[in-house]
Amino acid sequence: MTSVLQAQALGKRYGKRWALRECTVDIPAGHVVGLVGPNGAGKTTLLKLAGGQLEPTTGDITVLGGRPGSTPAQLARVGFVAQDTPLYAALTVAEHLRLGARLNPRWDAALARERSGQLGLDPSHRAGKLSGGERAQLALTLGLAKRPELLIMDEPVASLDPLARREFLHRLTEATAEHKLSVVLSSHLVSDLEKVCDYLIVLVDSRVRVAGEVDRLLATHHRLTGSLHAFDRFPFDQRVISVSHTDQQSTVVVRTGSPIHDPAWTVSRLSLEDLVLAYMDKSTENRRAHLEVQR
């Protein structure tokens, strides 16, 4: 299976502070990848390293088998839609499409015209006068018409209302199926990612906490609910991701490939949002350590 993005012990440091650390991932081609994590986790840094806008401090990264941004041919294979959909406010929709055609050797003018027509974007409208949703759609159109093999988008739906988000994600799903391209997009809106992504990367504190196909991740993570008493006899062979307690009961999220048959615990499935939150829950670190000590 070919990889769209391979990182090996990848790191980026600004002064003394690591924005991304020891990042090792291997993303197979043909996926829509959701990159999630709290503010400042390193998502934009990873995407910029993949887009060739940043150089790594440590480690290696290859995108579609080449060094990001190293040659014009490599640049042409990767589309990058940066945060806040940067467009030229003074340029019209038509001028953006003409600029795209001039800058991109694989430019698909028919696709650009057709998509902007379907979206009802007036060619004479200046980008600065478009709504947030229209700007995001224009940026997506420019990204798709470049005909990349990989499209990278940094929080493309952040400024959109729920309806515009749904429309944007719908169009993105259509386009990825039609053009068979791989996509990596970051977002804080996990419920949105759940609709379009089939691969997930969770970054926390500049490190990858988990990465993999969504179906597989959901099949191997479980929520166990039991009494506080049951928690004292927790099955220690489980890989614990998060722990929380109320006065009455304990809830533990575990990762395991084996079935759990312990009458002391009720086992339930997780949503993608539950899974992401379990990995982001820093308060669990101490409790996990507590379990390790008891082991």
Ligand SMILES: Nc1ncnc2c1ncn2[C@@H]1O[C@H](COP(=O)(O)OP(=O)(O)OP(=O)(O)O)[C@@H](O)[C@H]1O
């Ligand atoms: N140019 C820079 N100079 C110094 N520090 C930086 C720079 N860019 C990013 N950082 C720091 O690196 C860390 C990771 O930033 P990054 O923008 O990658 O996070 P993020 O996960 O995309 O955050 P958000 O969800 O808020 O957009 C943060 O602590 C940030 O302050």
